Amino acid sequence: MSVDATQPYDDRNIFAKILRGEIPCRKVYEDDFALAFHDINPQAPMHVLVIPKGAFVSWDDFSAKGTEAEIAGFVRAVGTVARDARLVAPGYRLLANAGTDSHQEVPHLHVHLFAGRPLGPMLVR
Incomplete structure (x- = not known):
């Protein structure tokens, strides 16, 4: 099931x-x-x-409605997680899906942080 990222926030997610x-x-x-x-x-x-604590459906929703503090705090949290896990030097990937074409499955903004092995190309050609 994919999410329409333009829909209102559903607090049952x-x-x-x-x-x-x-x-x-x-x-x-x-x-x-x-x-x-x-x-x-x-x-x-x-x-x-990594998820923000506010009720945001997607990156678009968050960037339009989040406060300066929420946006800065969330971005800093993502960086802190990567640094604390010692992922900066070997590298990591961030992925945030938004909407049906990207296959967003949960209607709450979230960033996937992938690491621990070479990840290959971002998209299959």
Whole structure:
């Protein structure tokens, strides 16, 4: 199931439930603006999801409605997760899907952080 990133925020989504503590996660990082946790179906040796704590459907929604503090805090959280995991030197990939064509599955903005092996080309040609 893909998400229409233009739809209103649905607070019944799995990430909203994780933020409320209704569903457990394997937390990597948390601050006032973001939560990072291991993906339950990892696509690389290191696969962490970083989500803002605010109710944002997509990157577009976040960039239009997020406060300066929320945006800066979220971006800094993504960088902190990568640095704390010592991923800067070997490298890592960030992926944020938005909408049906990108196959966004959860209607809450999230960034996938992939690492732990050479990841190959970004898209299959």
